[in-house]
Amino acid sequence: MNGPQAHWLADGRRLHLNHGPIDLIVEAFGEPDECRAAYAQAVARFQTILTELVEELPELRRPASLKPRAFAGPTARRMEAAVAPLAKSFITPMAAVAGSVADEILSALLAGRRLDRAYVNNGGDSAIHLGKGQSMTLAIAGTGHGMADRITIHAEDGVYGVATSGWRGRSFSLGIADAVTVLARTGAEADAAATLIANAVDLPGHPAVERVPARELAPDSDLGERLVTQGVGRLSEAEIALALDNGLAVAEDFRRRGLIAASALFLAGETRISGSVALAAPNKHKTKETAHV
Template sequence: MNGPAVTWLADRRRLHMNHGPIDLIVEAFGAEVERQAAYTQAANRFGTVLEELVTELPLLRQPVSEASRTLRFSTARRMEEAARSHAPTFVTPMAAVAGGVADEMLTALVAGRRLRRAYVNNGGDVALYLAPGEHMDAAIAGTGHGFADHLAISAEDSVRGIATSGWRGRSHSLGIADAVTVLAENAAQADVAATLIANVVDLPGHPGIARVPASQIDPDSDLGDRLVTQDVGPFSDVEVAAALERGLATANAMAERGLIHSAALFLRGESRICGPLAAAGGSAYKLSWRTVCHV
């Protein structure tokens, strides 16, 4: 595996950072001297993030409990904290790895800088920074579910993280959701919640769902021998509704506990929404697989 690489994108306003499975798009807004200093800070921090995670992988692949564990590095501690908030539900800190890295890199980017706003996009899981009075528009790739195509997040909102999970995503899922997008107070929390909600959008025992043990695909998987979804067949409208309602109940419970701000769940052209997004009737949002933040 090659070492960490940091390069400018063609617009010379965004950095692309890549190291093994970590693939980031980073952008900061503000005075040029502040932006350049922020980018330097982020590039310096990026050099050891993956190495630190590898060092702590044995513990990060173990399920959390309500008791805290000692982890050496800050990214791992972010992941642990986000996962542990859902104990005793089975989950490991690896469910927060993409969001945790995004949060860690955003912290490095903005530390001591006078920026108006900034984001770190880690494969669609996004950490946001907003100075007072600022806002960020998140343009979400279309899903055909009939939502508008922008999500405006202001500094006054509690949302600083966006994440999406589903059975077609980069990580394995226990469920059948096409996508579950979560808004939360940071990207690590959004990442864990999206994973767990997507896991329960499901039809247990349905003959049209192909599953295999996670360990059969990846012997080192944190999911062990738990069955992960590999393919899904046709479902009736009643079955789609039942699967979505299972996920919605979990999302609503998380929102009531303050673990998430909102969530949007998608399956076979149908959707369910919880939190403030539901109050908007879906008319102001279009939530899907990949998020690209812009001015």
């Protein structure tokens, strides 16, 4: 495996950071000198982030409990802090790894800097900075609507993390959601919550759902023998509604507990909203409540 890589994308505005499974897009907005210094700080922090995680990987793959464990690395600590409040269900810190890495690099980007806006996108799980009066629009892939839905986040929303999970994504899911996008205070918290809500969008034992033990696909998976979704066949309208309502119940519980700000759940072209999320894009269904990514 090559060491940490950093280069500018073709547009000359976005920085690409890559090391093994970590693949980040970073963009900062503000005065040129401030942005240059911020990018240098992000590159410097990126040099050791994967090595730090690998050193604690065995424990990070173990199930969380309601009492957080002590980890040495700051990114690992972010992961554990995000999953501990959710530990009544099976979850490991790996459920928050993408969001935690995004949070850690954003923190390095911002340290001592004055930026109007910034984001770190880790494969769709993002950490966001918005100065006063600023906003940012993000696209949600895999919603089942044919094109990406979009959400616009405003500084006053208090949302600094956005994450999406689902069986079509790059990580394994126990559920059948095409996508579940969560808005939360941090990328780590959004990532962990999106994982569990997506797991809950499910029809256990349904014959149209193809499932395989996670370990058969990835021998070192933190999910072990748990069945992960590999295909979803035709479902009736009633079944789609039931699966989405199962996930919505979990999303509403997380929102009532203050663990997330809002979420949007997608399955087979249908949508459920928890909290204030306004979807903009080719969505044939009107949502009852509003917010943006």
